[in-house]
Amino acid sequence: xxxxxxxxxxxxxxxxxxSKSSLLIEDGIIKKIGxxxxxxxxxxxxxxxxxxxxxxxxxxxxxxxREPGREDEExxxxxxxxxxxxxxxxxxCMPNTSPDIDSAETVRFIIEKSKNHLVDVYxxxxxxxxxxxxxxxxxxxxxxxxxxxxxxDGVAIKNAAILRSVLEYCGMFDLPVIDHCEDPxxxxxxxxxxxxxxxxxxxxxxxxxxxLIVMRDIMMAExxxxxxxxxxxxxxxxxxxxxxxxxxxxxxxxxxxPHHFTFIDDQIKSYDTNYKMNPPLRTKTDLDEIIRGLKDxxxxxxxxxxxxxxxxxxxxxxxxxxxxxxxxxTQLGIAxxxxxxxxxxxxxxxxxxxxxxxxxxxxxxxxxxxxxxxxNLTIIDPDLVWTVDHSQxxxxxxxxxxxxxxxxxxxxxxxxxxxxxxxxxxxxx
Amino acid sequence: xxxxxxxxxxxxxxxxxxxxxxxxxxxTFREVLDRPIKKVPTLQGKTIVNLFYENSTRxxxxxxxxxxxxSADTVNFSTSTSSTKKGETFKDTVxxxxxxxxxxxxxxxxxAGVPLYLTKISNANIINAGDGLHExxxxxxxxxxxxxxxxxxxxxLKVCIVGDVAHSRVALSNIFGLKTMGAQVSVCGPATMMPLxxxxxxxxxxxxxxxAIAENDVLNVLRIQLERNAGSTIPSTREYHNYYGIxxxxxxxxxxxxxxxxxxxxxxxxxxxxxxxxxxxxxxLDQVTNGVAIRMAVLYLLGTMH
Ligand SMILES: [Zn+2]
Ligand SMILES: [Zn+2]
Numbered sequence: 254x255x256x257x258x259x260x261x262x263x264x265x266x267x268x269x270x271x272s273k274s275s276l277l278i279e280d281g282i283i284k285k286i287g288x289x290x291x292x293x294x295x296x297x298x299x300x301x302x303x304x305x306x307x308x309x310x311x312x313x314x315x316x317x318x319r320e321p322g323r324e325d326e327e328x329x330x331x332x333x334x335x336x337x338x339x340x341x342x343x344x345x346c347m348p349n350t351s352p353d354i355d356s357a358e359t360v361r362f363i364i365e366k367s368k369n370h371l372v373d374v375y376x377x378x379x380x381x382x383x384x385x386x387x388x389x390x391x392x393x394x395x396x397x398x399x400x401x402x403x404x405x406d407g408v409a410i411k412n413a414a415i416l417r418s419v420l421e422y423c424g425m426f427d428l429p430v431i432d433h434c435e436d437p438x439x440x441x442x443x444x445x446x447x448x449x450x451x452x453x454x455x456x457x458x459x460x461x462x463x464x465l466i467v468m469r470d471i472m473m474a475e476x477x478x479x480x481x482x483x484x485x486x487x488x489x490x491x492x493x494x495x496x497x498x499x500x501x502x503x504x505x506x507x508x509x510x511p512h513h514f515t516f517i518d519d520q521i522k523s524y525d526t527n528y529k530m531n532p533p534l535r536t537k538t539d540l541d542e543i544i545r546g547l548k549d550x551x552x553x554x555x556x557x558x559x560x561x562x563x564x565x566x567x568x569x570x571x572x573x574x575x576x577x578x579x580x581x582x583t584q585l586g587i588a589x590x591x592x593x594x595x596x597x598x599x600x601x602x603x604x605x606x607x608x609x610x611x612x613x614x615x616x617x618x619x620x621x622x623x624x625x626x627x628x629n630l631t632i633i634d635p636d637l638v639w640t641v642d643h644s645q646x647x648x649x650x651x652x653x654x655x656x657x658x659x660x661x662x663x664x665x666x667x668x669x670x671x672x673x674x675x676x677x678x679x680x681x682x
Numbered sequence: 683x684x685x686x687x688x689x690x691x692x693x694x695x696x697x698x699x700x701x702x703x704x705x706x707x708x709x710t711f712r713e714v715l716d717r718p719i720k721k722v723p724t725l726q727g728k729t730i731v732n733l734f735y736e737n738s739t740r741x742x743x744x745x746x747x748x749x750x751x752x753s754a755d756t757v758n759f760s761t762s763t764s765s766t767k768k769g770e771t772f773k774d775t776v777x778x779x780x781x782x783x784x785x786x787x788x789x790x791x792x793x794a795g796v797p798l799y800l801t802k803i804s805n806a807n808i809i810n811a812g813d814g815l816h817e818x819x820x821x822x823x824x825x826x827x828x829x830x831x832x833x834x835x836x837x838x839l840k841v842c843i844v845g846d847v848a849h850s851r852v853a854l855s856n857i858f859g860l861k862t863m864g865a866q867v868s869v870c871g872p873a874t875m876m877p878l879x880x881x882x883x884x885x886x887x888x889x890x891x892x893x894a895i896a897e898n899d900v901l902n903v904l905r906i907q908l909e910r911n912a913g914s915t916i917p918s919t920r921e922y923h924n925y926y927g928i929x930x931x932x933x934x935x936x937x938x939x940x941x942x943x944x945x946x947x948x949x950x951x952x953x954x955x956x957x958x959x960x961x962x963x964x965x966x967l968d969q970v971t972n973g974v975a976i977r978m979a980v981l982y983l984l985g986t987m988h
Contacts, residue, residue, distance in 0.1 A: 448879030452694065454794035454816020454851060457878060524795030570772055570793035572814065 254682045255279045256673070257294045258632065261302035265309050266601040267609050267619045276307065278628045281671035281682065286622060298682070300666065300675075302632060308604045309620040310342025310629040310669060313581060314611040315406075315431075315484060315508060315556035318374070321362065322351025327561035327649045329363060332581070333372040334647035335559070337674040339581040340631045340664025342372060345615060348379040349407040355379035355390040360398035371672035371679060375401040375615065380419045380430060386411040389418055396426050401615040404431035406484060409466045411437060416473055424479035429506070429614055431482045434466035434491070435532065443572050445518040445533040453521055455571065458533055460488035467491040471498040474505050482614055483507040485558050487532035489542035496551040506614050507546070508556040511580060511587040512654070514543050520654070526567050526574035527654040530560070544597055553610040555603075557584045561650035579653045582646050587655065589635055589662025600635065632666040639663050685983050689808040691797045692817030693858040701859060705827050707979035708972070714751065715975055725754035725985045729784040733776075734760040734811070735791040740946060741811050741821075744970070745788050748977035754985070757784070772796070773803060780804050786985060789813070807984040812851050822855035824976040825943055826863060828965045829900055831972065832941050837864035842894045844870045844926065845904030845953055846911060848877040852945045856902060857885055870894040871926060874915040891926045896936050902943040903928055906953045919952045930957040941965060 258276040277285040319327040348354030367374035378400035379390045410416040439462035446457025474481040520528040546552040560577025592598040620629035643656040666675035749756045786807040794814030812818040847853040868886035888894040916922045942964045
């Protein structure tokens with residue numbers, strides 16, 4: 254079957270491409286780029302892309318799928334559906350499942366379960382057995398089974414000697430180590446530590462809990478020569494440290510979650526547990542530095558930290574409610590609204606942070622708009638105004654602080670090889 | 683003139699007129715408490731539930747007594763949070779209680795924000811009897827009442843809260859209430875017991891108890907929680923006592939009238955010596971009686987609003 258994207262603005266900064274054109278896809282392969290004659294598109298499914306953009310398929314490198322273990326909250330399938338609905342053709346899933354992704358068997362289980370889906374799912378292996386921070390996970394085996402990074406996400410790799418080993422070991426495979434930077438001895442709290450936590454009577458997690466580990470990780474990356482990726486950066490100081498480290502040529506990269514450039518800890522005044530996440534929402538100073546970091550490239554990518562939780566679990570007293578919110582289906586809209594339409598980032602820069610950089614960090618090929626290449630793309634309407642409605646989410650969970658929020662910009666279709674997702678449905682092409 | 687809100691969740695943002703109304707109303711009920719028949723029919727037919735998720739016998743008894751003196755029907759629901767975590771959720775419990783058609787809920791909970799959450803899922807008037815490290819408004823109101831009873835005013839007084847301010851809902855409610863009433867509020871204790879950002883609230887911080895005694899009219903002495911503090915925020919209760927304990931000698935150095943409050947229960951010999959706790963400057967037992975009057979005033983004002 255042939256499909257035509259008519260008059261689409263093709264943007265791929267990796268190819269230095271930004272031009273209006275038409276695209277003919279046949280059996281999942283790009284057959285032609287350029288002017289198409291009437292008779293060429295006669296028998297094709299034509300998608301009118303006037304005013305729309307095609308970007309290399311978006312990629313979210315920080316997703317919690319909950320399978321195996323908590324299939325009541327999300328499964329590999331529902332999470333992948335949510336990813337497609339949000340405009341993503343690829344995701345990396347975090348290892349804090351039950352069991353943890355610390356064996357080749359679990360890696361293969363996830364890859365097997367996701368292989369027929371439009372969305373490519375790449376498991377992140379646990380860095381240590383059971384993410385306990387005590388003994389190395391069988392990283393070589395996990396690499397052979399198909400992981401793209403290691404992480405103990407949920408917690409930092411707490412023991413510095415183990416972190417050193419993990420980094421040295423992963424260096425052999427050029428495998429990034431993704432760290433959830435938080436010193437647990439300073440992190441006994443339910444929100445950011447500061448004036449607001451004092452006013453609201455909640456134990457606070459101060460930014461120093463993050464900064465200490467970011468500093469340690471940067472130094473350890475320099476010492477070992479291996480790659481550290483800072484997950485969900487949230488503090489101004491941490492952004493500054495990553496900036497300085499990059500100047501020195503240390504191999505450190507960083508991601509930010511949309512809530513950390515959208516909200517600050519004033520939101521907790523409502524005690525709405527949909528604003529409870531880890532790292533917590535910070536202050537205006539932190540948010541401003543994150544914006545600067547996004548602008549100047551200190552922060553390489555945007556990743557959702559999509560963390561589904563059941564209503565029963567999330568609708569609890571604030572101090573007992575679990576951390577985390579959904580992100581896959583709102584991330585692109587938030588990023589376009591908060592960053593592109595507010596002139597923080599250009600569309601090219603956003604596409605770098607939502608597609609190209611995460612793939613490069615994980616050593617995955619970046620899709621190209623080139624004849625003969627497999628189609629892997631996201632069609633975006635940057636000006637579409639829509640309202641988030643969590644009852645329409647493909648995700649199994651509903652825990653989103655963005656419900657009822659008006660956003661500008663949305664994915665209208667994703668194509669990955671012979672599969673398309675459009676108008677809420679998957680089809681083969 | 684009624685109160686401006688149908689709930690009492692805290693004193694942050696509560697207008698001065700409301701606090702004055704509660705304090706004035708409490709004077710009437712304080713008189714009732716001295717009568718041979720200490721009961722008035724004011725809240726007859728009203729049903730109040732005391733929802734206590736944290737063990738606090740004193741506060742619960744004070745509320746219960748206030749309710750009985752006002753002739754309200756009272757139901758107690760006390761439970762430990764550990765058992766509810768396993769069983770029924772908080773929301774389900776409240777829905778169940780709500781189905782019993784009650785008028786007011788007095789709530790004590792380990793998590794800040796629970797009273798606010800209750801206003802969203804219940805139609806009853808909500809009274810916060812302490813939520814996490816957040817607020818304990820009736821305690822601060824009875825503290826202010828006791829200060830006013832002894833010194834005739836609040837405006838212009840210098841009040842210092844001594845102890846583990848970072849882990850105290852009493853301190854926070856007092857800071858909000860006293861500032862609204864025109865007092866100068868300060869705190870005193872080791873740096874490890876001072877909450878983040880406290881100076882931004884316009885509160886002076888002392889680390890020297892002698893200076894705090896010298897410069898203030900009132901000391902509100904907080905209980906030192908032995909389990910929580912020793913080793914983590916203070917080296918030992920002995921060291922705390924040596925440097926921050928309120929002793930008769932310390933007070934005698936300044937040869938002045940000073941009012942000593944304590945929300946109880948007292949750790950004698952730690953934050954305060956028996957000599958002071960039972961001495962001429964304390965209003966600690968008055969606070970207990972005044973607590974009933976304040977809670978009667980709050981219950982009355984909220985319970986007769988509509
Ligand atoms: Zn994390
Ligand atoms: Zn995560």
